[in-house]
Amino acid sequence: MGIIVQNISKSYNKIKAIDAISFEVKEGELFGLIGPDGAGKTTIFRILTTLLLANEGSASVAGFDVVKDYKAIRNSVGYMPGKFSLYQDLSVEENLKFFATIFGTTIEENYDLIKDIYIQIEPFKARRAGALSGGMKQKLALCCALIHKPKVLFLDEPTTGVDPVSRKEFWEMLKRLQEKGLTILVSTPYMDEAELCDRIALIQKGSILKIDKPANIIKDYHRIIYDVKAKNRHQLILDLKNYPSQYSVFAFGEYIHYIDKNENFSATDLDNYLRQNQHSEIEIRVTNPTIEDVFMDL
Numbered sequence: 001m002g003i004i005v006q007n008i009s010k011s012y013n014k015i016k017a018i019d020a021i022s023f024e025v026k027e028g029e030l031f032g033l034i035g036p037d038g039a040g041k042t043t044i045f046r047i048l049t050t051l052l053l054a055n056e057g058s059a060s061v062a063g064f065d066v067v068k069d070y071k072a073i074r075n076s077v078g079y080m081p082g083k084f085s086l087y088q089d090l091s092v093e094e095n096l097k098f099f100a101t102i103f104g105t106t107i108e109e110n111y112d113l114i115k116d117i118y119i120q121i122e123p124f125k126a127r128r129a130g131a132l133s134g135g136m137k138q139k140l141a142l143c144c145a146l147i148h149k150p151k152v153l154f155l156d157e158p159t160t161g162v163d164p165v166s167r168k169e170f171w172e173m174l175k176r177l178q179e180k181g182l183t184i185l186v187s188t189p190y191m192d193e194a195e196l197c198d199r200i201a202l203i204q205k206g207s208i209l210k211i212d213k214p215a216n217i218i219k220d221y222h223r224i225i226y227d228v229k230a231k232n233r234h235q236l237i238l239d240l241k242n243y244p245s246q247y248s249v250f251a252f253g254e255y256i257h258y259i260d261k262n263e264n265f266s267a268t269d270l271d272n273y274l275r276q277n278q279h280s281e282i283e284i285r286v287t288n289p290t291i292e293d294v295f296m297d298l
Contacts, residue, residue, distance in 0.1 A: 003024065008054045008057035034188060035189065048154065049061075078148070080154065086129050089130065091129070092127055103147065113180065118139075120136075134163070154186075158170060160189065202294070218289055226270075228257075229255050232279060245261045246260060252292070258284075
Protein backbone atom coordinates (compact mmCIF):
# COMPACT_ATOMS: atom_id res chain seq x y z
CA MET A 1 0.00 0.00 0.00
CA GLY A 2 2.99 2.31 -0.48
CA ILE A 3 4.32 3.52 -3.83
CA ILE A 4 5.59 1.45 -6.75
CA VAL A 5 7.25 3.11 -9.76
CA GLN A 6 8.30 0.98 -12.74
CA ASN A 7 10.33 2.39 -15.65
CA ILE A 8 8.59 5.77 -15.71
CA SER A 9 9.79 8.18 -18.41
CA LYS A 10 8.59 11.66 -19.28
CA SER A 11 9.72 14.08 -21.99
CA TYR A 12 8.80 17.69 -22.68
CA ASN A 13 9.11 18.08 -26.45
CA LYS A 14 12.53 16.46 -27.04
CA ILE A 15 13.88 17.08 -23.54
CA LYS A 16 13.78 14.02 -21.28
CA ALA A 17 12.81 15.06 -17.75
CA ILE A 18 12.96 11.55 -16.27
CA ASP A 19 14.37 8.43 -17.89
CA ALA A 20 13.16 4.92 -16.94
CA ILE A 21 12.84 5.70 -13.23
CA SER A 22 12.05 2.78 -10.89
CA PHE A 23 11.77 2.69 -7.10
CA GLU A 24 9.48 1.48 -4.33
CA VAL A 25 8.37 3.15 -1.12
CA LYS A 26 7.20 0.76 1.58
CA GLU A 27 4.06 1.40 3.58
CA GLY A 28 4.86 3.61 6.56
CA GLU A 29 8.28 4.60 5.17
CA LEU A 30 9.78 8.09 5.01
CA PHE A 31 11.49 8.07 1.62
CA GLY A 32 13.51 10.94 0.16
CA LEU A 33 14.17 11.99 -3.42
CA ILE A 34 17.45 13.88 -3.18
CA GLY A 35 18.79 16.00 -6.01
CA PRO A 36 19.35 19.52 -7.34
CA ASP A 37 16.84 21.71 -9.15
CA GLY A 38 16.03 20.27 -12.57
CA ALA A 39 16.80 16.68 -11.56
CA GLY A 40 13.22 15.52 -12.25
CA LYS A 41 11.81 15.39 -8.72
CA THR A 42 8.73 17.55 -9.37
CA THR A 43 7.91 15.65 -12.57
CA ILE A 44 7.88 12.40 -10.57
CA PHE A 45 5.60 13.97 -7.95
CA ARG A 46 3.18 15.29 -10.56
CA ILE A 47 2.94 11.86 -12.21
CA LEU A 48 2.37 10.07 -8.90
CA THR A 49 -0.33 12.56 -7.84
CA THR A 50 -2.11 12.15 -11.24
CA LEU A 51 -1.45 15.70 -12.40
CA LEU A 52 0.73 14.55 -15.30
CA LEU A 53 0.79 11.51 -17.57
CA ALA A 54 4.04 9.62 -18.13
CA ASN A 55 5.13 8.74 -21.67
CA GLU A 56 6.24 5.28 -20.61
CA GLY A 57 6.09 2.98 -17.59
CA SER A 58 3.59 2.41 -14.80
CA ALA A 59 3.09 3.43 -11.18
CA SER A 60 0.75 2.77 -8.29
CA VAL A 61 0.08 4.72 -5.10
CA ALA A 62 -1.66 3.15 -2.08
CA GLY A 63 -2.55 0.19 -4.31
CA PHE A 64 -4.15 2.33 -7.03
CA ASP A 65 -2.89 2.73 -10.60
CA VAL A 66 -2.00 6.36 -11.39
CA VAL A 67 -3.87 6.27 -14.72
CA LYS A 68 -6.83 3.92 -14.20
CA ASP A 69 -7.55 4.88 -10.59
CA TYR A 70 -6.70 8.58 -10.60
CA LYS A 71 -9.88 9.57 -8.70
CA ALA A 72 -9.16 7.09 -5.91
CA ILE A 73 -5.58 8.35 -5.66
CA ARG A 74 -6.70 11.96 -5.34
CA ASN A 75 -8.81 10.97 -2.33
CA SER A 76 -5.98 8.90 -0.81
CA VAL A 77 -3.02 11.26 -0.98
CA GLY A 78 -1.98 14.61 0.42
CA TYR A 79 0.19 16.79 -1.82
CA MET A 80 2.21 19.80 -0.77
CA PRO A 81 3.80 21.34 -3.88
CA GLY A 82 7.05 23.27 -3.78
CA LYS A 83 5.34 26.61 -4.35
CA PHE A 84 2.86 27.87 -1.76
CA SER A 85 -0.46 27.31 -3.54
CA LEU A 86 -3.17 28.00 -0.98
CA TYR A 87 -5.62 30.90 -1.27
CA GLN A 88 -3.69 33.99 -0.20
CA ASP A 89 -6.83 36.08 0.47
CA LEU A 90 -8.46 33.48 2.70
CA SER A 91 -7.59 33.25 6.37
CA VAL A 92 -5.80 30.28 7.93
CA GLU A 93 -9.09 28.87 9.21
CA GLU A 94 -10.93 29.53 5.94
CA ASN A 95 -8.27 27.67 3.93
CA LEU A 96 -8.51 24.66 6.25
CA LYS A 97 -12.32 24.60 6.14
CA PHE A 98 -12.27 24.94 2.35
CA PHE A 99 -9.99 21.93 1.84
CA ALA A 100 -11.85 19.88 4.45
CA THR A 101 -15.14 20.59 2.64
CA ILE A 102 -13.68 19.55 -0.75
CA PHE A 103 -12.86 16.15 0.73
CA GLY A 104 -16.20 15.83 2.52
CA THR A 105 -14.81 16.10 6.03
CA THR A 106 -14.31 18.65 8.80
CA ILE A 107 -11.41 20.04 10.79
CA GLU A 108 -12.88 18.46 13.93
CA GLU A 109 -13.15 14.98 12.40
CA ASN A 110 -9.42 14.69 11.63
CA TYR A 111 -8.09 17.11 14.24
CA ASP A 112 -5.99 14.38 15.89
CA LEU A 113 -3.78 14.17 12.78
CA ILE A 114 -3.11 17.90 12.46
CA LYS A 115 -3.28 18.90 16.14
CA ASP A 116 0.50 19.09 16.75
CA ILE A 117 0.91 21.33 13.70
CA TYR A 118 -2.29 23.36 13.92
CA ILE A 119 -1.75 24.52 17.53
CA GLN A 120 1.33 26.39 16.27
CA ILE A 121 -0.70 28.44 13.77
CA GLU A 122 -4.03 28.57 15.63
CA PRO A 123 -3.19 31.96 17.24
CA PHE A 124 -3.11 33.34 13.67
CA LYS A 125 -6.24 31.56 12.40
CA ALA A 126 -7.91 34.85 11.42
CA ARG A 127 -4.85 36.09 9.52
CA ARG A 128 -4.83 35.93 5.72
CA ALA A 129 -2.58 33.17 4.38
CA GLY A 130 -0.69 35.66 2.22
CA ALA A 131 0.38 37.58 5.33
CA LEU A 132 1.95 34.58 7.09
CA SER A 133 5.69 34.04 7.44
CA GLY A 134 7.40 31.34 5.37
CA GLY A 135 7.42 28.85 8.23
CA MET A 136 3.76 29.47 9.06
CA LYS A 137 2.74 29.10 5.40
CA GLN A 138 4.55 25.78 5.37
CA LYS A 139 2.64 24.55 8.43
CA LEU A 140 -0.70 25.69 7.01
CA ALA A 141 0.01 23.93 3.70
CA LEU A 142 0.88 20.74 5.58
CA CYS A 143 -2.35 20.94 7.59
CA CYS A 144 -4.36 21.33 4.37
CA ALA A 145 -2.56 18.33 2.83
CA LEU A 146 -3.45 16.23 5.89
CA ILE A 147 -7.00 17.42 6.58
CA HIS A 148 -8.64 14.44 4.80
CA LYS A 149 -6.40 11.83 6.54
CA PRO A 150 -4.47 10.62 3.47
CA LYS A 151 -2.66 7.27 3.29
CA VAL A 152 0.32 8.74 1.41
CA LEU A 153 1.82 12.21 1.80
CA PHE A 154 3.79 13.89 -1.02
CA LEU A 155 6.01 16.83 -0.07
CA ASP A 156 7.86 18.55 -2.90
CA GLU A 157 10.82 20.51 -1.50
CA PRO A 158 8.79 21.60 1.56
CA THR A 159 11.67 23.36 3.34
CA THR A 160 13.07 25.40 0.44
CA GLY A 161 13.41 29.04 1.45
CA VAL A 162 12.55 28.34 5.09
CA ASP A 163 14.76 29.34 8.01
CA PRO A 164 16.88 26.64 9.77
CA VAL A 165 14.69 26.54 12.90
CA SER A 166 11.51 26.00 10.86
CA ARG A 167 13.30 23.35 8.79
CA LYS A 168 14.19 21.43 11.96
CA GLU A 169 10.64 21.75 13.31
CA PHE A 170 9.20 20.54 10.02
CA TRP A 171 11.27 17.34 10.00
CA GLU A 172 10.29 16.67 13.61
CA MET A 173 6.64 16.96 12.49
CA LEU A 174 7.26 14.49 9.66
CA LYS A 175 8.71 11.95 12.09
CA ARG A 176 5.61 12.25 14.29
CA LEU A 177 3.34 11.80 11.26
CA GLN A 178 5.30 8.72 10.23
CA GLU A 179 4.73 7.28 13.72
CA LYS A 180 0.98 7.56 12.99
CA GLY A 181 1.38 5.22 10.00
CA LEU A 182 1.64 7.66 7.07
CA THR A 183 3.74 6.77 4.05
CA ILE A 184 5.76 9.88 3.16
CA LEU A 185 7.63 10.75 -0.04
CA VAL A 186 9.63 13.96 0.30
CA SER A 187 11.98 15.67 -2.12
CA THR A 188 14.74 18.07 -1.17
CA PRO A 189 17.86 19.68 -2.63
CA TYR A 190 19.37 19.81 0.88
CA MET A 191 21.78 16.94 1.32
CA ASP A 192 21.78 17.24 5.13
CA GLU A 193 18.05 16.41 5.15
CA ALA A 194 18.73 13.14 3.33
CA GLU A 195 20.05 11.58 6.52
CA LEU A 196 16.67 12.13 8.20
CA CYS A 197 14.94 9.72 5.79
CA ASP A 198 14.61 5.93 6.17
CA ARG A 199 15.84 5.43 2.60
CA ILE A 200 16.76 7.81 -0.20
CA ALA A 201 17.12 7.88 -3.96
CA LEU A 202 19.85 10.14 -5.31
CA ILE A 203 18.59 11.63 -8.57
CA GLN A 204 20.37 13.70 -11.22
CA LYS A 205 19.32 14.69 -14.76
CA GLY A 206 16.27 12.44 -14.70
CA SER A 207 18.07 9.27 -13.62
CA ILE A 208 18.36 7.58 -10.24
CA LEU A 209 22.00 7.10 -9.30
CA LYS A 210 21.62 5.15 -6.06
CA ILE A 211 18.92 3.90 -3.65
CA ASP A 212 19.64 2.80 -0.09
CA LYS A 213 19.57 3.81 3.56
CA PRO A 214 21.62 7.00 4.06
CA ALA A 215 23.98 5.24 6.48
CA ASN A 216 24.66 2.47 3.95
CA ILE A 217 25.38 4.94 1.17
CA ILE A 218 27.93 6.71 3.36
CA LYS A 219 29.43 3.43 4.61
CA ASP A 220 29.97 2.18 1.06
CA TYR A 221 31.97 5.28 0.11
CA HIS A 222 35.67 4.38 0.28
CA ARG A 223 37.51 7.55 -0.78
CA ILE A 224 39.37 9.55 1.87
CA ILE A 225 38.12 13.13 2.19
CA TYR A 226 40.15 16.00 3.60
CA ASP A 227 38.90 19.24 5.10
CA VAL A 228 41.21 21.97 3.83
CA LYS A 229 41.17 25.56 5.02
CA ALA A 230 43.34 28.64 4.43
CA LYS A 231 43.02 32.40 4.78
CA ASN A 232 42.31 33.13 1.09
CA ARG A 233 39.39 30.77 0.40
CA HIS A 234 38.82 31.70 -3.25
CA GLN A 235 42.47 31.29 -4.21
CA LEU A 236 42.61 28.07 -2.18
CA ILE A 237 39.93 26.48 -4.38
CA LEU A 238 41.77 27.51 -7.54
CA ASP A 239 45.12 26.19 -6.30
CA LEU A 240 43.64 22.90 -5.08
CA LYS A 241 42.09 22.36 -8.51
CA ASN A 242 45.54 22.86 -10.02
CA TYR A 243 47.22 20.36 -7.70
CA PRO A 244 48.54 17.56 -10.00
CA SER A 245 46.87 14.63 -8.22
CA GLN A 246 43.56 16.25 -7.23
CA TYR A 247 40.46 14.13 -7.85
CA SER A 248 37.74 16.38 -6.47
CA VAL A 249 37.50 19.86 -4.95
CA PHE A 250 34.35 21.60 -3.73
CA ALA A 251 33.29 24.02 -1.01
CA PHE A 252 31.70 22.52 2.09
CA GLY A 253 30.78 24.99 4.83
CA GLU A 254 33.86 26.79 6.10
CA TYR A 255 36.15 24.12 4.61
CA ILE A 256 37.00 22.85 1.15
CA HIS A 257 36.48 19.11 0.66
CA TYR A 258 39.49 17.69 -1.14
CA ILE A 259 39.96 14.16 -2.53
CA ASP A 260 43.24 12.96 -4.02
CA LYS A 261 43.73 10.37 -6.78
CA ASN A 262 46.68 8.72 -5.05
CA GLU A 263 46.34 6.18 -2.25
CA ASN A 264 49.72 7.29 -0.86
CA PHE A 265 48.62 10.94 -0.68
CA SER A 266 50.77 13.10 1.61
CA ALA A 267 49.08 15.93 3.48
CA THR A 268 52.54 17.35 4.10
CA ASP A 269 53.19 17.62 0.36
CA LEU A 270 49.89 19.42 -0.13
CA ASP A 271 50.69 21.77 2.76
CA ASN A 272 54.09 22.60 1.19
CA TYR A 273 52.42 23.18 -2.20
CA LEU A 274 49.93 25.62 -0.67
CA ARG A 275 52.66 27.48 1.22
CA GLN A 276 54.63 27.82 -2.02
CA ASN A 277 51.52 29.46 -3.44
CA GLN A 278 51.55 32.05 -0.65
CA HIS A 279 48.77 30.54 1.49
CA SER A 280 48.71 31.02 5.25
CA GLU A 281 46.71 29.67 8.21
CA ILE A 282 46.54 26.30 6.46
CA GLU A 283 44.55 23.45 7.99
CA ILE A 284 44.37 19.94 6.51
CA ARG A 285 42.56 17.09 8.25
CA VAL A 286 40.72 13.87 7.41
CA THR A 287 36.93 14.15 7.68
CA ASN A 288 33.97 11.78 7.49
CA PRO A 289 32.04 11.56 4.21
CA THR A 290 28.50 12.88 3.90
CA ILE A 291 25.65 12.23 1.47
CA GLU A 292 26.76 15.36 -0.39
CA ASP A 293 30.27 13.92 -0.87
CA VAL A 294 28.82 10.71 -2.28
CA PHE A 295 26.43 12.60 -4.56
CA MET A 296 29.20 14.83 -5.94
CA ASP A 297 31.21 11.72 -6.84
CA LEU A 298 28.43 9.85 -8.67
